[in-house]
Amino acid sequence: MEGDIAQMGQFIGAGLAAIGSGAAAIGVGHVAGNFLAGALRNPSAAGGQTATLFIGIAFAEALGIFAFLVALLLMFAV
Amino acid sequence: MADAPEGGGLVFKPMEQFEVGPIFGGTELSMFTITNSTLWLFLAVVATVLLLVVGTRGRAVVPSRAQSVAELVYGFVYNMVVDVAGKDAVKFFPYIMTLFIFILMANFLALIPMSFSPTSQFAVTGVLAIAVFVTVLVVGFVKNGVGFLSLFWITSAPAVVRPILAVIEFILFWMRPVSHAVRLGGAILAGHALLKVFAGFAQITLAAPLALLGVIAIYALEVLVAGIQAYVFTILTCVYLKDALHPHH
Numbered sequence: 001m002e003g004d005i006a007q008m009g010q011f012i013g014a015g016l017a018a019i020g021s022g023a024a025a026i027g028v029g030h031v032a033g034n035f036l037a038g039a040l041r042n043p044s045a046a047g048g049q050t051a052t053l054f055i056g057i058a059f060a061e062a063l064g065i066f067a068f069l070v071a072l073l074l075m076f077a078v
Numbered sequence: 079m080a081d082a083p084e085g086g087g088l089v090f091k092p093m094e095q096f097e098v099g100p101i102f103g104g105t106e107l108s109m110f111t112i113t114n115s116t117l118w119l120f121l122a123v124v125a126t127v128l129l130l131v132v133g134t135r136g137r138a139v140v141p142s143r144a145q146s147v148a149e150l151v152y153g154f155v156y157n158m159v160v161d162v163a164g165k166d167a168v169k170f171f172p173y174i175m176t177l178f179i180f181i182l183m184a185n186f187l188a189l190i191p192m193s194f195s196p197t198s199q200f201a202v203t204g205v206l207a208i209a210v211f212v213t214v215l216v217v218g219f220v221k222n223g224v225g226f227l228s229l230f231w232i233t234s235a236p237a238v239v240r241p242i243l244a245v246i247e248f249i250l251f252w253m254r255p256v257s258h259a260v261r262l263g264g265a266i267l268a269g270h271a272l273l274k275v276f277a278g279f280a281q282i283t284l285a286a287p288l289a290l291l292g293v294i295a296i297y298a299l300e301v302l303v304a305g306i307q308a309y310v311f312t313i314l315t316c317v318y319l320k321d322a323l324h325p326h327h
Binding site for chain 1: 093268
């Protein structure tokens, strides 16, 4: 019985951690959307900023992957 | 490891593909055991040599197909180093080019069905990230001396918040290798696990065609992710190197 509750806790925790992936998706969309909004206002300056775009996306995405990692740890390592 | 949940009789084993084991018989792992991870890391090196050494062997003025790909990759990484880290970072170009082409090849080879993805192992990405971190530390202190610590002292901020920012920046600095490694490893791990989960849906007869389409779509996405993650890893290396070369904000 106790093991069942512990496993239930694992699965609930992993599911909750998956919310973080969605939050990271919002972040990535925000970065890309704002980049596009800026790029359409001044297309000539957009080309030089793609590196910055990818750095911004990478930082936002990393936190989503941390959430995914927590879910993985709960499912397979605890 | 928890038992696989019984999702209505379906069997999902998305993490099985990441198990490291010896390929020449036996089950025990020691320091120098040749594992499937070793094999695919080696194949990534072989692929790199095939592209960059054998592919450009002709040194033709009108390049062959392999040579134009090699020249394209070379020019792409060179421009990235100059744009992001500055002209004086060019002496680190061989290192950054090595990182990029190695991660790219490892990622692409991992997309071959039944292969093993070494870049999904945090041990592999961890070593790559720690190597970058140590390089940045050594270059920063050798080039700037104690002045490298001004990286943490943000002069553009109001004087009151500077100590607080210094603490935050210091913690962030030590988190760099962790996030650097986990970003690459996690993205590849998640993608390959997702492929296996979608493939698992093919066990339901009615959903099988849909699952197949899903696998194809995710596979295409994974090809994109493989390239982007290699790009992101190297561009962050350039950003960190820029910090080491010019710590003043």
